[in-house]
Amino acid sequence: MFLKSRPIRFLFVYYAALLVWLSTTAMHIPDGYLSPLTCLIMFLIVLPFWVIGIRKIRETMNARSVPLIALLSAFSFVIMMFNFPIPGGTTAHAIGATIAAIILGPEAATIVVSIALIIQAFFFGDGGITALGANSFNMAVTVSYISYAIYQAFSKGQPLTSPRRLIGAALGGWTGVTAAAFFAGVEFGIQPLLFKSANGTPLYAPYPLPVSIPAMVIPHAILASVAEGLLAALVVAYLQRSNIAVLQAAEKPALLNEAGVLRKLRVPLIILAALIVATPLGLLAPGTAWGEWGTEQLASQGLSFIPAGLEKLSGLWGAPLAGYNLHALGNASLGYLLSAVLGIVVVTIVVWLFTMLITAGSKTRERKNS
Amino acid sequence: MENTSSVKRSSNRSDILEHTLHGITETLEQALFAEEISARKGLFQSLDARVKVISVLALLIGVALSHSLLVLLAIYFLALLFAWTSAIPAGLLIKRVWLALPFFTGLIALPALFITPGPAFLHLPLLGLVITQTGLTTAAFLLLRVSTSASLTLLLILTTPWNTVLSALGVLRVPDVFILILGMTYRYIYLLLHTANDMFLSRKSRMVGRMDTSENQKMLAAISATLLDKSLNLSSEVYLAMQSRGYRGAVVTLKPFRMQPQDWLWLFIFLGITTLAIILGR
Numbered sequence: 300m301f302l303k304s305r306p307i308r309f310l311f312v313y314y315a316a317l318l319v320w321l322s323t324t325a326m327h328i329p330d331g332y333l334s335p336l337t338c339l340i341m342f343l344i345v346l347p348f349w350v351i352g353i354r355k356i357r358e359t360m361n362a363r364s365v366p367l368i369a370l371l372s373a374f375s376f377v378i379m380m381f382n383f384p385i386p387g388g389t390t391a392h393a394i395g396a397t398i399a400a401i402i403l404g405p406e407a408a409t410i411v412v413s414i415a416l417i418i419q420a421f422f423f424g425d426g427g428i429t430a431l432g433a434n435s436f437n438m439a440v441t442v443s444y445i446s447y448a449i450y451q452a453f454s455k456g457q458p459l460t461s462p463r464r465l466i467g468a469a470l471g472g473w474t475g476v477t478a479a480a481f482f483a484g485v486e487f488g489i490q491p492l493l494f495k496s497a498n499g500t501p502l503y504a505p506y507p508l509p510v511s512i513p514a515m516v517i518p519h520a521i522l523a524s525v526a527e528g529l530l531a532a533l534v535v536a537y538l539q540r541s542n543i544a545v546l547q548a549a550e551k552p553a554l555l556n557e558a559g560v561l562r563k564l565r566v567p568l569i570i571l572a573a574l575i576v577a578t579p580l581g582l583l584a585p586g587t588a589w590g591e592w593g594t595e596q597l598a599s600q601g602l603s604f605i606p607a608g609l610e611k612l613s614g615l616w617g618a619p620l621a622g623y624n625l626h627a628l629g630n631a632s633l634g635y636l637l638s639a640v641l642g643i644v645v646v647t648i649v650v651w652l653f654t655m656l657i658t659a660g661s662k663t664r665e666r667k668n669s
Numbered sequence: 670m671e672n673t674s675s676v677k678r679s680s681n682r683s684d685i686l687e688h689t690l691h692g693i694t695e696t697l698e699q700a701l702f703a704e705e706i707s708a709r710k711g712l713f714q715s716l717d718a719r720v721k722v723i724s725v726l727a728l729l730i731g732v733a734l735s736h737s738l739l740v741l742l743a744i745y746f747l748a749l750l751f752a753w754t755s756a757i758p759a760g761l762l763i764k765r766v767w768l769a770l771p772f773f774t775g776l777i778a779l780p781a782l783f784i785t786p787g788p789a790f791l792h793l794p795l796l797g798l799v800i801t802q803t804g805l806t807t808a809a810f811l812l813l814r815v816s817t818s819a820s821l822t823l824l825l826i827l828t829t830p831w832n833t834v835l836s837a838l839g840v841l842r843v844p845d846v847f848i849l850i851l852g853m854t855y856r857y858i859y860l861l862l863h864t865a866n867d868m869f870l871s872r873k874s875r876m877v878g879r880m881d882t883s884e885n886q887k888m889l890a891a892i893s894a895t896l897l898d899k900s901l902n903l904s905s906e907v908y909l910a911m912q913s914r915g916y917r918g919a920v921v922t923l924k925p926f927r928m929q930p931q932d933w934l935w936l937f938i939f940l941g942i943t944t945l946a947i948i949l950g951r
Contacts, residue, residue: 329774329815329818329819330729330732330733330814330815330818330819330822331732331733331774331811331814331815331816331817331818332811332815334733335730335733335734338733362908362912362916362917363904363905363908365846365849365850365853365908365911366853366903366904366905366907366908366911367901367904367905367908368850368854369850369853369854369857369904369907370853370854370857370861370900370901370903370904370907371900371901371904372850372854373854373855373857373858373860373861373900374861374896374897374900376854376858376861377693377858377861377862377865377896378893378896380689380692380693380696380862381689381865381889381892381893382685382688382689382692383886383889384685384882384885384886384889385882386882390685390688395893398893398897402897402901414850414851414854415854417851418851418854418855418858420822421826421834422700422826422831422834422855423696423699423826424765424819424822424823424826427818427822428726428729428818428822429729429730429733429818496736496806498787498803499786499787499803500785500787500803500806500807500810501781501785501803501807501810502736502807502810503810503811503814504811505778505781505785505804505807505808505811506780506781506784510784529886530886530889530890530893533886533887533889533890533893534890534893534894534897536890537890537891537893537894538894538897541894542894542898545897545898545901548901
C-alpha cells in the first residue's frame with residue numbers, strides 16, 4: 300500500500316499536525332473523541348487531585364473559600380476568552396492555570412480551572428461532558444502542578460520583584476501547556492489501538508500515537524503554550540510593578556509552608572512524570588506492551604534462549620488474567636471488561652494510597668511546625 | 670467551541686481588541702438567547718430539570734457506547750425532533766452544531782479517510798490517494814458521535830435555565846458546596862465579562878493609532894492582572910456580605926422540584942431509548 304512509503308507517511312503526519320494547528324489551540328476535547336472507558340479512567344485519575352484540592356482549600360481558607368474559588372473560577376473562564384497575541388501575527392488562547400497556580404498554589408488552582416471547565420461544558424457546550432475528566436486532567440491538573448513547580452524552582456529565595464520569577468512563570472506556563480497537549484495526544488492516540496470494531500475500524504479518535512502526539516504537541520508548543528507562558532510572565536511583571544500585595548499574599552506560609560514546596564509536591568509530580576514516561580513506552584510499541592512479552596513473543600523478538608526461570612514463572616503469572624481475557628468465563632469481551640475494571644480498581648487503590656501518604660505527611664509536618 | 674476556535678489571523682494588529690470584545694459580547698448574547706428559548710413553551714421546557722439532566726447524560730453515554738452508525742444517526746434525528754417540539758428554531762441546532770463543531774472535527778477526520786488501513790473504497794484519480802472503507806467508517810463515526818453529543822448538550826443548555834440545571838445536579842449527588850460554588854461562578858462570570866468588556870472598550874475609545882504585538886500583550890496582561898485583583902477583592906467583599914446574612918459555612922439550598930406524572934413518563938422514555946441504543950449499537 301502507498302502508506303508503506305515513508306515520505307507519504309511523513310506528509311500525513313505533517314498534514315494532520317497542520318490541521319490541528321489551524322483549528323485547535325485550546326484543547327477542549329469534545330464528546331465523541333474518547334471511548335467511555337477512557338473517559339471513566341480519566342475521571343478516576345483526576346479524582347484524587349480534586350480531593351487534594353478541596354482538602355487544601357478547606358485547610359487554608361475554610362468559609363472564605365467559597366467566594367474566593369467562585370470568583371477565581373470566573374476569572375479563569377474570562378481569561379480563556381482572551382485572544383492573546385503571540386509573536387508572528389497570530390493569536391492563541393491561554394488557559395490561565397499558571398496564574399491561578401502562582402496565586403493559589405497548584406492544589407486549589409486545579410479546582411479553580413476544573414470549575415471553569417465544568418461551566419464551559421454544562422452551560423456553553425464547550426468541551427465534552429463525558430470528556431470532563433480528561434479535560435480537567437490535561438488543563439487543570441497538568442498545567443497547574445507543572446507550571447507551579449517550575450515557577451517555584453526559579454523563584455525560591457528570590458525577592459518578590461526578582462526577574463527570575465518572570466522566567467519561572469514563562470517557562471512554567473509553556474512547559475505546563477505543552478505537557479497537557481502531550482497528554483491529550485496520548486489520550487487521542489490510544490483510542491485506535493484499544494477501541495475498534497470487529498473489522499479493525501477505529502470507533503473513536505482515529506489517529507495512532509505517532510500521529511496524535513506530534514499533532515497535539517507541535518502546534519501547542521508554538522501557540523497556546525507560548526500564550527500561556529507570556530501571559531503568566533506579563534501578569535507577574537504587572538503585579539510586581541503595581542500590585543505587589545497579591546504576590547506577597549501568595550507567599551504566605553499558610554498557603555506554602557517553609558518545609559519546601561517542591562518536596563511537598565514531590566509525589567504528585569512523580570506521578571505526572573511517571574505517566575509521561577510510561578505511556579509512550581507501553582503504547583508506541585507494536586503488539587504487546589513493552590516489557591510484557593510472553594515467552595513465545597520473546598522468542599520471536601530474537602531471543603532464542605528463554606531463561607528457564609522465566610519459562611517456569613510464565614505459567615504462574617499467566618493463569619488468572621492471561622492476555623486480559625478470563626477464559627474461564629468463556630466470553631472474551633466480558634473478560635476484557637472485567638480485566639479493565641480490575642485494572643481500574645488496582646490503579647485507584649494505588650492512587651488513594653498515594654493520597655493518604657501525602658496528607659499524612661503534611662499533617663505530621665504541620666504538627667512539627669506548631 | 671465557537672469561542673475557542675482559536676487561531677485568528679489578524680492583518681491589523683488592533684483587531685485583537687475587537688476579536689476579544691466580539692467573543693465576550695457573543696458569549697453574553699448567547700446566554701441571553703438561551704434564556705429566552707428556555708422561557709418558551711415546549712416539550713423540553715415543560716420537563717423537570719432533573720429528568721433532563723439525567724436523560725441527557727444517559728443519552729450521551731449511550732452515544733459514546735454505540736458501535737453502530739445507524740443508532741447514532743437515529744439518536745441525532747431524535748435530538749432534532751426534540752428540538753423541533755421544544756420551540757428551538759429549526760436552523761439553530763443544525764447551524765450551531767454543523768458550522769462550529771464538525772468544521773473543526775471534519776478537518777481532523779479528513780486525513781483519516783486516507784490513512785486508515787483497510788480495503789479501498791474509492792480512488793481519487795488526480796491525487797493518487799485512496800479512500801479506504803475503514804477510513805470512511807471511522808470518519809463517519811467521529812463526525813456523527815461528536816455532532817449528536819453536541820446536539821444533545823445544546824438541547825439541555827437551550828431549554829433549561831442555568832440555575833435549575835445547577836439544582837438538578839444536586840440529584841446526582843454533587844455536594845451542595847460545589848453547586849453553590851458553580852452557581853456563584855456562573856453569576857460572577859457575567860460580572861467579570863462585563864468588567865473586562867468595559868476595560869477593553871475604554872481602552873479602545875482612547876486609542877488613536879495602532880498597537881504593536883508587544884503593546885497588545887502588555888495591555889492584555891494589565892487587564893488580566895487588574896481583573897485578578899478585582900476578583901480577589903470582590904471575593905472578600907462577597908464573603909463579608911454572605912457572613913452578614915448568616916453564612917457560617919453550611920449551605921442551604923431550596924429544592925423547588927416536584928416530579929409530575931409526565932416527568933416520570935419521559936424519564937422512562939429517555940432511559941428506554943438509551944437502553945435500546947446500547948443494545949442495538951453493540
